[in-house]
Amino acid sequence: MPQKSPTCSAPTIREAFASRLGDLWPEGAPHRALLAVSGGADSTAMALLAKGSDSSFFEHLAMAHFHHHLREEEAERDAEFVKDLSKELQFPYFRGDWSPGERRENHRVDRNLQAAARKARYDFLFETAKSQSCPVLLTAHHARDQVETLLHNLSRGGRSGAFQGIRPRIRREGIWILRPLLWTFPEELRIYLDKEGQPHREDSSNASTHYRRNWIRSQLLSKIREAEPTFEQEMLERWEGHRLDQESIMALIERLKRQSLRREDEWVIPMGGLRDLDEDTRVACLRWFLRDLVKDQASHGWDPIRQAPLEALLDLIDSGEEGTINLPTQIRAEVRGRGLALQAK
Numbered sequence: 001m002p003q004k005s006p007t008c009s010a011p012t013i014r015e016a017f018a019s020r021l022g023d024l025w026p027e028g029a030p031h032r033a034l035l036a037v038s039g040g041a042d043s044t045a046m047a048l049l050a051k052g053s054d055s056s057f058f059e060h061l062a063m064a065h066f067h068h069h070l071r072e073e074e075a076e077r078d079a080e081f082v083k084d085l086s087k088e089l090q091f092p093y094f095r096g097d098w099s100p101g102e103r104r105e106n107h108r109v110d111r112n113l114q115a116a117a118r119k120a121r122y123d124f125l126f127e128t129a130k131s132q133s134c135p136v137l138l139t140a141h142h143a144r145d146q147v148e149t150l151l152h153n154l155s156r157g158g159r160s161g162a163f164q165g166i167r168p169r170i171r172r173e174g175i176w177i178l179r180p181l182l183w184t185f186p187e188e189l190r191i192y193l194d195k196e197g198q199p200h201r202e203d204s205s206n207a208s209t210h211y212r213r214n215w216i217r218s219q220l221l222s223k224i225r226e227a228e229p230t231f232e233q234e235m236l237e238r239w240e241g242h243r244l245d246q247e248s249i250m251a252l253i254e255r256l257k258r259q260s261l262r263r264e265d266e267w268v269i270p271m272g273g274l275r276d277l278d279e280d281t282r283v284a285c286l287r288w289f290l291r292d293l294v295k296d297q298a299s300h301g302w303d304p305i306r307q308a309p310l311e312a313l314l315d316l317i318d319s320g321e322e323g324t325i326n327l328p329t330q331i332r333a334e335v336r337g338r339g340l341a342l343q344a345k
Helices: 010-024 041-052 072-089 113-131 143-155 159-164 186-196 212-227 231-259 279-297 307-319
Strands: 032-036 060-067 093-097 136-138 169-172 175-178 261-263 266-270 323-327 331-336 339-344
Touching: 010 041, 010 186, 032 041, 032 113, 041 060, 041 072, 041 186, 060 072, 060 113, 072 093, 093 113, 113 136, 113 175, 143 159, 143 212, 143 231, 159 231, 212 231, 231 266, 231 279, 266 279, 279 307, 279 331, 279 339, 307 323, 307 331
Parallel strands: 032 060, 032 136, 060 093, 136 175
Antiparallel strands: 169 175, 261 266, 266 339, 323 331, 331 339
């Protein structure tokens, strides 16, 4: 466990959860939420913490569990555990089921097994949230998930964008996804469950090193913690600094949006608003406009255009000349006059 773990006592971890939840909650949104619960320690702890906030914060809470049918008997017991937990906490319970073969119709990037399962899970969660009139979906991503994601991004050459990591709040298909546990380590959640006398399930597939993320979790991170106990906390601090920088960039994007023209399949952005920015900020701004264009083609948290194609576009912008570049995901970028037109084909 990282040094200085201030949220291990039950009252303090409840206070930390409530504080993060309040900070992340979208302004003006009804206090109705769907909880994504797998039955593992993290999501079980989240369900208990949400229940503790029920009377003072939430108008309505419901619980959803998704059965991927990849671990059959074990996964069926997970589903029964979550169903029983929902009865104990007096939350409406919803179950989704998926066949691993159902991915031929997916967008190309979502056809591998993990991506297809993730897409199916989020589709079910969004549909359930809407059916319950819940503007918010709560997931139990925690601090170690964040550190693993940062290392995974860095291993793939993510440059400064690697520190974007898992977003604490993001909107998809009209639903806000909030992750109030991103600052809490899993050991703290397990201590909380032990103190509350609350059992949970263990997913045996987490022990597999077949996938890179599992290898990072079970092999790489454990060795790093042995050599450098403060490493994870330092990574989180780097991410938090990047997140605060991103908030400044979002304020800039809001200003650019007001200056830009939005048509059904096109954004026209004034060149003057882009030329004066540093490269990382311009990339972040362009990616926001591109995500807005591709929308449903983008998987959750995925940047639709990698760095290299954007660098070619930035070179064209800096040249002062007019021209056209065809970007991945069927985007046409055209510099014309004083504007940059981004058009979905």
